[in-house]
Amino acid sequence: MLRKFIQAFIGIATAVGGFFLSRFLIDYFLVSPSDEIRWSTISFSVVLSLLIGLSIAPKIMVGVQRFTNWFLTQLFKIPVQDIAGGAVGLIIGLFIANQFGSSVARIKYVGPYLSLTGSLFLGYVGLSVGVKKRDELLSFLTNVMRFSGKDKEKASKTETKKIIPGKILDTSVIIDGRISDIYKTGFVEGTLVIPNFVLEELRHIADSSDLLKRNRGRRGLDILNKLRQEFDLMIEIVDKDYEDITEVDSKLVRLAQETNGYIITNDYNLNKVAQLQGVVVLNINELANAVKPVVLPGEEMIVRVIKDGKEMGQGIGYLDDGTMIVVENGKKYMGQTIGVVVTSVLQTAAGRMIFGRPKQLDKKMGMIHELDSRGEYQCLT
Numbered sequence: 001m002l003r004k005f006i007q008a009f010i011g012i013a014t015a016v017g018g019f020f021l022s023r024f025l026i027d028y029f030l031v032s033p034s035d036e037i038r039w040s041t042i043s044f045s046v047v048l049s050l051l052i053g054l055s056i057a058p059k060i061m062v063g064v065q066r067f068t069n070w071f072l073t074q075l076f077k078i079p080v081q082d083i084a085g086g087a088v089g090l091i092i093g094l095f096i097a098n099q100f101g102s103s104v105a106r107i108k109y110v111g112p113y114l115s116l117t118g119s120l121f122l123g124y125v126g127l128s129v130g131v132k133k134r135d136e137l138l139s140f141l142t143n144v145m146r147f148s149g150k151d152k153e154k155a156s157k158t159e160t161k162k163i164i165p166g167k168i169l170d171t172s173v174i175i176d177g178r179i180s181d182i183y184k185t186g187f188v189e190g191t192l193v194i195p196n197f198v199l200e201e202l203r204h205i206a207d208s209s210d211l212l213k214r215n216r217g218r219r220g221l222d223i224l225n226k227l228r229q230e231f232d233l234m235i236e237i238v239d240k241d242y243e244d245i246t247e248v249d250s251k252l253v254r255l256a257q258e259t260n261g262y263i264i265t266n267d268y269n270l271n272k273v274a275q276l277q278g279v280v281v282l283n284i285n286e287l288a289n290a291v292k293p294v295v296l297p298g299e300e301m302i303v304r305v306i307k308d309g310k311e312m313g314q315g316i317g318y319l320d321d322g323t324m325i326v327v328e329n330g331k332k333y334m335g336q337t338i339g340v341v342v343t344s345v346l347q348t349a350a351g352r353m354i355f356g357r358p359k360q361l362d363k364k365m366g367m368i369h370e371l372d373s374r375g376e377y378q379c380l381t
Helices: 002-029 035-077 080-104 111-132 134-147 152-157 171-176 178-185 196-206 211-230 248-259 268-276 284-290
Strands: 167-169 192-195 235-238 262-265 281-283 300-304 315-318 324-327 337-348 351-358 369-371 377-379
Touching: 002 035, 080 111, 080 134, 111 134, 167 248, 171 178, 171 196, 171 211, 171 262, 178 211, 178 284, 192 196, 192 248, 196 211, 196 235, 196 248, 248 262, 248 268, 262 268, 268 281, 281 284, 300 315, 300 324, 324 337
Parallel strands: 167 192, 167 262, 192 235, 262 281, 324 351
Antiparallel strands: 300 337, 315 324, 337 351, 369 377
């Protein structure tokens, strides 16, 4: 029933158009036509226009329906925040264009065209700015609405809720796995943002023919599943990609710039590139180094020497947190657990290195030490 009504409406519309078009053509091309010729020509044009309108109506309806379906499909892919921000930006742009248009519309000849051009340009600018700055714009409008209420004095005394930027995870930090434990402690606030292109990279790594890469990729997917199970409400999968960018690191930087988010990574190169472009980076390795206990020269510790060092006679051991201990003249204690006196500490971007010498060879103190049954060195002098 609705289709027939629309088809009839299109036919009537084309008939009315044929009526006015035939009148214009008769008055323009024919000089003083008789009423019989005039009305017969108009009647023929109206009937012909009606038939043409009824015949092309189904194709018009199909085309409109296809365009509507395509438009709705594209619209559903856009996040609600983008739509809201774009709508607010468009309204502001058109409001400014209206003020501009009223001032230039009176200009002779070009005034209406300038007004129309200004409306299109400012509307597009407002829409673009609204989409890119949606978080800041919506936050600003929320604060304006909050303070424009009846109880302004009480609202001014209450603290506005701080907007916590989202934490964008890169591939390396997901595979690393420590982010799960860190987020559980509460030291990292806000939503964990996982871009779709990071998931795609993880899938490619998990499907790699190389066994090591395949295991790393599967470990990353397991970590994501663990995060979804424990913090499902605080995880956001962003279905956004940048076709003009091929590298995942560059996509992460672009996403962080557009959303004002922070990048969580343990990739040294991504850390430096993001900082150069003004993006805040939270480096897991820097956090791990920061929470390691402070060691000062002269302190003593128990270390097991497990391998040779780079220099002659050096031995290498590790603390429980992974800190490397370089023991001078420690090669001869290979495979033994010995006491070490710290001589210096070196802090690098890769981590912390501690240098020391075997405690029982510390002749400056004039002491001789012996390892007892509990694994501790006792002074014998």
